[in-house]
Amino acid sequence: MTDATVHPLYETYNRAALRFERGEGIWLITDKGERYLDFAAGIAVNALGHNHPHLVTALKDQADKLWHVSNIYEVPGQEKLAKRLTENTFADRVFFTNSGAEALECAIKTARRYHFVNGQPERYRIITFDGAFHGRTLATIAATGQEKYLEGFGPKVDGFDQVPFGDEEALKAAVTNETAGILLEPVQGEGGLRPFTDEMLRAIRQLCDDNGILLIMDEVQSGVGRTGRMFAHEWAGITPDIMAIAKGIGGGFPLGACLATAEASKGMTAGTHGTTYGGNPLAMAVGNAVLDVMLDDEFLPHVQKIALILKQGFASLIDRFPNIVSEVRGRGLLIGLKCVVPNTMLLQAVRDEHMLAVTAGDNVLRLLPPLVTTEEEAREALKRLETAVERLSVANPVKTA
Numbered sequence: 001m002t003d004a005t006v007h008p009l010y011e012t013y014n015r016a017a018l019r020f021e022r023g024e025g026i027w028l029i030t031d032k033g034e035r036y037l038d039f040a041a042g043i044a045v046n047a048l049g050h051n052h053p054h055l056v057t058a059l060k061d062q063a064d065k066l067w068h069v070s071n072i073y074e075v076p077g078q079e080k081l082a083k084r085l086t087e088n089t090f091a092d093r094v095f096f097t098n099s100g101a102e103a104l105e106c107a108i109k110t111a112r113r114y115h116f117v118n119g120q121p122e123r124y125r126i127i128t129f130d131g132a133f134h135g136r137t138l139a140t141i142a143a144t145g146q147e148k149y150l151e152g153f154g155p156k157v158d159g160f161d162q163v164p165f166g167d168e169e170a171l172k173a174a175v176t177n178e179t180a181g182i183l184l185e186p187v188q189g190e191g192g193l194r195p196f197t198d199e200m201l202r203a204i205r206q207l208c209d210d211n212g213i214l215l216i217m218d219e220v221q222s223g224v225g226r227t228g229r230m231f232a233h234e235w236a237g238i239t240p241d242i243m244a245i246a247k248g249i250g251g252g253f254p255l256g257a258c259l260a261t262a263e264a265s266k267g268m269t270a271g272t273h274g275t276t277y278g279g280n281p282l283a284m285a286v287g288n289a290v291l292d293v294m295l296d297d298e299f300l301p302h303v304q305k306i307a308l309i310l311k312q313g314f315a316s317l318i319d320r321f322p323n324i325v326s327e328v329r330g331r332g333l334l335i336g337l338k339c340v341v342p343n344t345m346l347l348q349a350v351r352d353e354h355m356l357a358v359t360a361g362d363n364v365l366r367l368l369p370p371l372v373t374t375e376e377e378a379r380e381a382l383k384r385l386e387t388a389v390e391r392l393s394v395a396n397p398v399k400t401a
């Protein structure tokens, strides 16, 4: 080490001075024993909360047997999880990864290979939407398209064209005979919880069909029960050709997946793609345990019920404190409040009430409760949020003319 005064971590995060030691359901407990109500959930990762007994048992049992084998062998846990994922989605095939960005990389490669094996290698371009977030690898920052993620990292990876969010005419105009696919988040997460309308999603599906291009969904944040359906695109009654998932499926264990139809994935033959850790037995044990819980008939109706309670509570806050918050955003438990004051100010006020949330683009405060949040816990969260908003309101009274 050359300079002992330098912090040993990259300074890529402005970290809050909170050190969590333990988790229990929707609660996180600091090294000082303070309890925080966790409506950030590791940014939509801890779908079943912290320390869920079924997940803990699954991981411990697997840890006693086998941690890692190469993907040059058959991995029964992968076959089991892939079978369950395909039985419950549009997809026929799954490729497991360790993260969302890797799932997106696989999705992009799958789309390009599809056209390549169809004899149209010139069709490699992917259309994305502004406000998108697809990850931090070189290709996914190009797909994301925002200058703040691209600056200083050399030439932007070629092959991504961005159109304004929700602009159907611009989208149609952007489709060329080099277009391989359209990539979108059905509800933009980082971008400020902006959902595509169901009509727009159906129109995009039609546009893809009319032009022989692939529809790629990034459901890394919106998927795995988060919006009250297993996947957010289901609300629109359409299916993609390829889908990237991660976050919730691992419940806190690093796990992602790229799902595709047999047709869309036909170019991904032996040797074309690979991963050392993706689909590792520990990850498969946890992923299967997450589905054990989520595939229960009562699970998604519960998510929808909690979402409704929060939405009503948020609406009431907007009525009473229009000087602080102005709009409910999102779908299901991928929900947020558009702020009138800076969202960082509301985030801090909420933290002062020992509750965790996250910011999102467009000055939104994002709330990502664990999907197992009970009615009582949802009301406790609303109470804390209200106290925070009320306190800000006293400090920022409505300006009258």
Ligand SMILES: *Cc1c(COP(=O)(O)O)cnc(C)c1O
Residues within 6 Å of the ligand: 098, 099, 100, 101, 102, 104, 133, 134, 135, 136, 185, 189, 190, 218, 219, 220, 221, 222, 246, 247
């Ligand atoms: C988090 C996220 C990603 C990236 O996932 P990582 O696991 O951080 O690579 C991609 N897309 C969306 C929509 C996300 O929310």
